[in-house]
Amino acid sequence: SDKPTMNYGRKLEPEEWTRLIQSFEDVKLEDIPKLPSPSMKRAVDAAMHSTITIQTKDNKYAHGYDDEDAHKVLQELRRTIREIGGSK
Numbered sequence: 001s002d003k004p005t006m007n008y009g010r011k012l013e014p015e016e017w018t019r020l021i022q023s024f025e026d027v028k029l030e031d032i033p034k035l036p037s038p039s040m041k042r043a044v045d046a047a048m049h050s051t052i053t054i055q056t057k058d059n060k061y062a063h064g065y066d067d068e069d070a071h072k073v074l075q076e077l078r079r080t081i082r083e084i085g086g087s088k
Contacts, residue, residue, distance in 0.1 A: 012084070014022075016084050017029065019080055019084065020077070020080055020081070020084070023076045023077040023079075023080040024073075024074065024076065024077040026073075027030055027073050027074065027077075028053060029056065029059070029061045030059075030061070031062055032052075032054065032061040032062065032063050032074070033062060034065050035071040035073065035074065036071065037063070037065045037066065037069070037070075037071065038065065038066075038069045038070075038071065038072075039065075039066045039069055048066065048067050049064060049065065049066050049067070050064070050065060051063065051064045051065075052068075052070060052074055052077065052081070053076060054066075
């Protein structure tokens, strides 16, 4: 069965936007889809999984991962997203 996708959105404050940009400023956007997920448990045991998607005017870059286990170069971005969203 198809599981529902949860999407949330709100307008960010300027300082929140700055924090997000700074949290992955050393990451090349075009490298994001190529980053390996540290685990693939979702493929065999239906583990919770998430996707970080960054959309620019011209492209979309996505990284999927299990639980809270994004690729190490995106961990700071993941933490910042959770903090801004109100979930630590």
